[in-house]
Amino acid sequence: MMPSIPYPDSYEVAAEPYGFDFPTAQTAVIMIDMQRDFILPGGFGASLGNDVGRLAATVPVARHLLDWCRARGMLVVHTKEAHAGDLSDCPLSKLNRGNPSVRIGDPSPMGRILIDGEEGSDFVDELAPLPGEVVIVKPGKGAFHATELGNILSKANITHLLFGGVTTEVCVQTTMREANDRGYECLLIEDATESYFPEFKQATIAMIRAQGGIVGWTAPLSALLLAIPGHLHE
Numbered sequence: 001m002m003p004s005i006p007y008p009d010s011y012e013v014a015a016e017p018y019g020f021d022f023p024t025a026q027t028a029v030i031m032i033d034m035q036r037d038f039i040l041p042g043g044f045g046a047s048l049g050n051d052v053g054r055l056a057a058t059v060p061v062a063r064h065l066l067d068w069c070r071a072r073g074m075l076v077v078h079t080k081e082a083h084a085g086d087l088s089d090c091p092l093s094k095l096n097r098g099n100p101s102v103r104i105g106d107p108s109p110m111g112r113i114l115i116d117g118e119e120g121s122d123f124v125d126e127l128a129p130l131p132g133e134v135v136i137v138k139p140g141k142g143a144f145h146a147t148e149l150g151n152i153l154s155k156a157n158i159t160h161l162l163f164g165g166v167t168t169e170v171c172v173q174t175t176m177r178e179a180n181d182r183g184y185e186c187l188l189i190e191d192a193t194e195s196y197f198p199e200f201k202q203a204t205i206a207m208i209r210a211q212g213g214i215v216g217w218t219a220p221l222s223a224l225l226l227a228i229p230g231h232l233h234e
């Protein structure tokens, strides 16, 4: 249980393309796919030919973001891209894409790749969910596709979402776009997300906030930490 301490009922973040206001009690943080399979050597990310080393640098920032939200009693959601052991939820298109030498479900040093319950598909230790936090296991890149996320957010009266996680242009961007179309106001924390391709991260940040925030807002964690609080709420 979170301690019952007074907290501001809203915040205003200096974001791009303009200020992002959010009501604390109606805002959730969604941490996307901070799994060993994407961040550590020997997993799914590496099997696709990626240099996974870049992603680890976001882990402490993502943890700081989670802890900031936890301290304010906000809804915390973790997603993981993972499949059933019999692969019944993995389309053949996904299994075979790129003709990889190692496929989803194959053995790896961290267990079967991207299979729910295996060591590699679980979260990195620093970002393990706390008791009571929401964990969404998703078969796709977007966290709303074939999951309960939409129902969970609407039951909790959530209107605003803060995002971190990996990778910026794949699962994070897909989920932000899904959320944006569902009416959520979305802020991506820029240094709590990373890509295997630095230019893709920069392009994604630019396209999210272009055209007056066509997908949403972006800001570094420092801007959240310096956000202007609204009224104190007991």
Ligand code: TIU
Pocket (backbone or CB within 6 Å): 032, 033, 038, 045, 048, 081, 141, 166, 167, 168, 170, 171, 172, 196
């Ligand atoms: N390949 C890649 O960049 N990402 C994924 O396959 N999944 C997520 O982004 N989580």
